[in-house]
Amino acid sequence: MSAVLAQGDLLAARQFGPFTAGAVAAYAQASGDDNPLHFDPAIAARAGLERPPVHGMLIMGCFEPFVGAWRPDAKIAKLSAKFIRPVLTGDTVEISGKVVRLGEDGSAVLRLTVRGENGRDIVCLAEIFIVP
Amino acid sequence: MSSAVAAALGTFTVSSTAGEAAAFCAATGLDCVGDVLPLTFPMRWLVGADVRAALLDAVADPDVVLVHESQIFDYSHRLRSGDSYALSLSTRRESAPERLLVDGVIRDASGLELARLETILRLIKAPA
Numbered sequence: 211m212s213a214v215l216a217q218g219d220l221l222a223a224r225q226f227g228p229f230t231a232g233a234v235a236a237y238a239q240a241s242g243d244d245n246p247l248h249f250d251p252a253i254a255a256r257a258g259l260e261r262p263p264v265h266g267m268l269i270m271g272c273f274e275p276f277v278g279a280w281r282p283d284a285k286i287a288k289l290s291a292k293f294i295r296p297v298l299t300g301d302t303v304e305i306s307g308k309v310v311r312l313g314e315d316g317s318a319v320l321r322l323t324v325r326g327e328n329g330r331d332i333v334c335l336a337e338i339f340i341v342p
Numbered sequence: 343m344s345s346a347v348a349a350a351l352g353t354f355t356v357s358s359t360a361g362e363a364a365a366f367c368a369a370t371g372l373d374c375v376g377d378v379l380p381l382t383f384p385m386r387w388l389v390g391a392d393v394r395a396a397l398l399d400a401v402a403d404p405d406v407v408l409v410h411e412s413q414i415f416d417y418s419h420r421l422r423s424g425d426s427y428a429l430s431l432s433t434r435r436e437s438a439p440e441r442l443l444v445d446g447v448i449r450d451a452s453g454l455e456l457a458r459l460e461t462i463l464r465l466i467k468a469p470a
Binding site: 245273 | 366
């Protein structure tokens with residue numbers, strides 16, 4: 211990669227969204243995931259949600275551009291995400307990151323935190339493994 | 343928590359066009375680079391009609407709502423639009439709480455392993 215990494219390096223927080231109904235529909239079309247939970251307020255209400263939730267994979271799909279904006283030449287070999295709370299249609303998320311581990315071979319592990327609309331609740335936690 | 347022995351779901355032939363990749367990039371705010379597929383693109387194959395039908399058979403309960411709980415993609419090689427791959431899937435069930443774990447391996451035509459994925463779905467009984 212272009213610059214030497216250090217454990218503890220921070221990836222500047224960046225906003226993604228708002229995930230409008232149109233954005234969710236575009237993702238559904240592109241991904242093929244047309245689960246009505248993501249569009250139908252009545253089904254979302256049955257799940258206890260005030261609005262349809264955004265696809266978790268749409269949030270995970272933001273990780274690649276997020277890391278790419280930090281280090282355009284970063285090679286991601288593995289990414290994992292745990293979806294903790296739903297992100298609702300219309301919401302914005304904030305993604306931030308930190309280098310939590312460095313390998314002697316130049317590999318690194320990034321920990322990403324995704325916070326929801328109010329900036330306080332963590333909605334998703336992720337790890338990204340990058341290789342030299 | 344209990345976990346059953348993995349059950350093979352099948353091997354599915356998967357591929358993508360440049361247009362499908364471009365639409366996926368646009369929907370996730372990613373700048374497409376050549377024919378390299380976005381890292382999360384294989385989810386598209388998990389919701390294809392044949393794979394989805396096999397997953398619903400594995401769930402075996404039409405009243406259950408599937409909630410995506412976690413996801414892993416582990417690459418040894420990047421995937422490309424225009425290429426055809428073999429996606430082998432197996433499932434495991436857990437109880438307390440009820441989960442379906444889907445493990446996938448993506449190989450090229452020579453049998454070389456390119457990527458692995460793990461999808462964990464929480465199975466929630468929908469209220470009547």
